[in-house]
Amino acid sequence: DAGVIQSPRHEVTEMGQEVTLRCKPISGHNSLFWYRQTMMRGLELLIYFNNNVPIDDSGMPEDRFSAKMPNASFSTLKIQPSEPRDSAVYFCASSTEVRETQYFGPGTRLLVL
Amino acid sequence: KQEVTQIPAALSVPEGENLVLNCSFTDSAIYNLQWFRQDPGKGLTSLLLIQSSQREQTSGRLNASLDKSSGRSTLYIAASQPGDSATYLCAVINNNDMRFGAGTRLTVKP
Numbered sequence: 645d646a647g648v649i650q651s652p653r654h655e656v657t658e659m660g661q662e663v664t665l666r667c668k669p670i671s672g673h674n675s676l677f678w679y680r681q682t683m684m685r686g687l688e689l690l691i692y693f694n695n696n697v698p699i700d701d702s703g704m705p706e707d708r709f710s711a712k713m714p715n716a717s718f719s720t721l722k723i724q725p726s727e728p729r730d731s732a733v734y735f736c737a738s739s740t741e742v743r744e745t746q747y748f749g750p751g752t753r754l755l756v757l
Numbered sequence: 758k759q760e761v762t763q764i765p766a767a768l769s770v771p772e773g774e775n776l777v778l779n780c781s782f783t784d785s786a787i788y789n790l791q792w793f794r795q796d797p798g799k800g801l802t803s804l805l806l807i808q809s810s811q812r813e814q815t816s817g818r819l820n821a822s823l824d825k826s827s828g829r830s831t832l833y834i835a836a837s838q839p840g841d842s843a844t845y846l847c848a849v850i851n852n853n854d855m856r857f858g859a860g861t862r863l864t865v866k867p
Contacts, residue, residue: 677855687846689856747803750800
């Protein structure tokens with residue numbers, strides 16, 4: 645298996661622009677997680693899905709952030725409008741079930757100017 | 758709210774040395790605890806997962822222990838190698854909430 649796939653790997657955009665991050669989980673995994681990592685705040689869970697349904701989005705910082713999982717093999721995290729403080733590395737992870745071992749993607753490094 | 762602390766924040770040891778990384782958590786009602794490794798500019802790699810009913814897990818030169826009552830876990834690395842240099846993070850799951858520590862940055866010098 646190719647593991648968790650994320651795209652793009654790097655994104656540079658200007659403040660106010662819409663940013664869409666993409667994730668393909670490992671085939672057969674039922675749970676998908678979105679994380680954000682910064683030097684100041686470390687690794688934070690933003691939202692997670694189980695069987696394509698959002699279970700907990702309490703970590704989503706603001707209404708500017710939204711996530712969808714239209715099917716078992718694809719998820720998006722959207723930021724609209726983006727702000728410089730959104731600059732971070734965004735990771736997607738998947739697992740067979742919510743409480744089992746998570747497998748992380750390589751991350752998307754986002755820079756908002 | 759669960760808080761996860763890792764000490765030390767950074768550690769440098771000579772090759773071949775055995776070492777222990779520490780993780781503490783404030784809410785002992787955990788479901789499981791995981792140790793991850795993160796290399797610079799990379800994602801996280803799961804090393805060991807300990808269920809709340811378990812006391813330890815072993816994989817190769819790695820041994821992780823869990824003491825729920827005291828809110829502590831340790832990751833023991835035997836015979837360290839330069840390739841072990843990375844940041845090690847512990848993560849705790851309570852119900853459906855996962856919290857990460859800030860990590861310990863390990864450097865193993867040849």
